[in-house]
Amino acid sequence: MKVTLIQPRYFNIWEALGLGYIGAYLKAHHPGRLEMNFFQAFFDTDETIVRGAADSDIVGFSCTSPTFAHGAELARRIKAVSPKAWTVFGGFHPTAVPDDCLNTPGVDQVVLGEGERAFLSIAQGNRERLVKGDPVDDINELPFADRELIRNERDIELAHRYTGKRMTSFQSCRVCPLQCVFCAERVVTGKFNRVTNPVRIVTPDRLLDEIERVARHYRLDHFKFADATWNTSSEKVIAFCQEKIRRGFTLPWEANVHAAFTTREMFRWMKEANCVQINMGCESGSPKILRQIKKGISVEKMIAVFGWAREFGIERRGYFIMGLPDETVDDLRLTEQLVERLDPEVFGITIVCPYPGTDLYDPTMHGSVDWAKTDEYSNDFWSTTHLSNADLKGWQRYLVDKFRDRVTWHHKVMENPDMIPMVRG
Numbered sequence: 312m313k314v315t316l317i318q319p320r321y322f323n324i325w326e327a328l329g330l331g332y333i334g335a336y337l338k339a340h341h342p343g344r345l346e347m348n349f350f351q352a353f354f355d356t357d358e359t360i361v362r363g364a365a366d367s368d369i370v371g372f373s374c375t376s377p378t379f380a381h382g383a384e385l386a387r388r389i390k391a392v393s394p395k396a397w398t399v400f401g402g403f404h405p406t407a408v409p410d411d412c413l414n415t416p417g418v419d420q421v422v423l424g425e426g427e428r429a430f431l432s433i434a435q436g437n438r439e440r441l442v443k444g445d446p447v448d449d450i451n452e453l454p455f456a457d458r459e460l461i462r463n464e465r466d467i468e469l470a471h472r473y474t475g476k477r478m479t480s481f482q483s484c485r486v487c488p489l490q491c492v493f494c495a496e497r498v499v500t501g502k503f504n505r506v507t508n509p510v511r512i513v514t515p516d517r518l519l520d521e522i523e524r525v526a527r528h529y530r531l532d533h534f535k536f537a538d539a540t541w542n543t544s545s546e547k548v549i550a551f552c553q554e555k556i557r558r559g560f561t562l563p564w565e566a567n568v569h570a571a572f573t574t575r576e577m578f579r580w581m582k583e584a585n586c587v588q589i590n591m592g593c594e595s596g597s598p599k600i601l602r603q604i605k606k607g608i609s610v611e612k613m614i615a616v617f618g619w620a621r622e623f624g625i626e627r628r629g630y631f632i633m634g635l636p637d638e639t640v641d642d643l644r645l646t647e648q649l650v651e652r653l654d655p656e657v658f659g660i661t662i663v664c665p666y667p668g669t670d671l672y673d674p675t676m677h678g679s680v681d682w683a684k685t686d687e688y689s690n691d692f693w694s695t696t697h698l699s700n701a702d703l704k705g706w707q708r709y710l711v712d713k714f715r716d717r718v719t720w721h722h723k724v725m726e727n728p729d730m731i732p733m734v735r736g
């Protein structure tokens with residue numbers, strides 16, 4: 312059987328980790344002969360992909376909202392030359408709006424949620440149009456993501472070009488315990504519940520076996536975690552750090568942390584385990600807005616957390632959001648003051664984008680948005696009760712100018728799209 316896996320085109324990418332897991336699971340569990348292919352449209356032209364997918368039995372697409380349209384277009388082109396190809400769509404966008412996807416020409420089947428077991432069932436003949444993902448009971452039973460298959464080397468070289476570091480990412484857990492209204496994370500792994508859907512954590516031993524193996528193979532000089540929230544518990548963080556230290560594995564790393572879960576003790580261990588950078592969604596300096604977005608943090612805690620990171624010499628990246636429905640100019644001033652107070656080494660400021668899967672998505676209002684051209688950096692349609700889109704854009708420009716010496720890669724790319732070595736079609 313020939314299976315082709317595809318990550319459609321977008322300018323902002325990383326390794327296709329989800330497809331790496333699906334490919335590894337299929338190889339481990341599918342009894343028959345298997346020929347597997349992978350394309351990443353950032354690097355591969357449409358023509359290369361359509362040719363490479365020729366004669367596939369199954370073609371799987373991993374899609375966020377901005378990449379779905381390109382995926383569907385590729386599916387139609389592949390089916391035109393390889394009519395027997397069965398096209399399967401999974402990932403955040405198909406999970407959030409499955410009916411829209413199933414009604415799109417070129418799409419044969421949609422998988423909801425985690426795809427490993429579902430894709431295996433499809434390889435074994437499941438042709439239901441909508442397949443519900445069935446998470447593996449123990450995340451530690453999943454084979455490591457197949458990085459040869461997803462051609463991780465290319466992403467590592469890209470990261471090196473952008474950051475000077477040979478780096479890639481790892482997944483340490485599934486399920487986020489938070490409910491932030493602007494995030495779609497829970498559509499795939501489900502709403503957190505301590506009993507029925509707890510955070511599923513990879514044991515430190517297994518995680519470090521994987522990281523060490525990948526680091527050796529690809530000569531990494533840095534690594535990061537793909538988890539939206541890495542520090543879901545002190546026990547997890549400290550056990551990981553202690554094991555990393557015990558192994559004498561000194562590779563520098565970074566993680567996305569949430570202030571509510573952070574303690575000074577945690578940072579002490581992270582520093583000792585050579586964590587060099589934390590990335591934190593601070594979102595707003597207004598307590599009212601923090602409450603409304605269900606962020607679960609206070610301004611005071613953020614200030615404390617940034618202080619601890621500075622104390623231990625860990626670089627601090629702070630990401631902020633504007634444009635919550637009830638936000639006023641006074642709230643934005645509080646955000647500006649918080650940025651000054653936290654003084655992050657890297658700063659990003661985005662405008663709310665109601666991606667499918669977030670609480671802010673309203674199908675009647677946002678059903679026809681062209682997600683391939685809309686994101687939280689360049690969003691030109693979102694406005695709020697108190698602020699027009701022009702007001703929000705004006706504030707974004709003002710804050711980017713004010714903190715110009717430290718803005719994120721993404722802000723720089725908006726001013727200079729030629730920075731991106733992506734193929735164009």
Ligand code: B12
Pocket residue numbers: 320321323324325326327328329330332333371372373374375376377378399400401402403404407422424425426427429430482493494495496499537538539540666667668686687688
């Ligand atoms: C790390 C990350 C990034 C990284 C890397 C992403 C990548 N690998 O390309 C970077 C920084 C580059 C990034 C960029 C963007 N991201 Co991002 N990102 C994440 C994050 C935190 C983790 C993604 C990840 O690697 N997960 C781990 C893998 C193993 O899980 P997975 O991809 O979900 O795969 C599983 C299932 O989805 C499913 N599955 C996936 N593909 C397929 C395919 C088939 C055929 C099947 C059957 C199943 C299946 O099975 C997989 C295994 O169980 C998520 C939130 C989260 N915690 O998941 C946001 C998230 C995916 N990102 C999001 C967004 C909006 C973006 C950007 C548009 C931001 C921007 N403006 O540039 C871009 C789009 C990138 C792209 N190419 O599509 C949104 C997507 C919302 C939506 N409706 O699409 C999320 C959910 C965060 C949020 N705001 O809610 N992102």
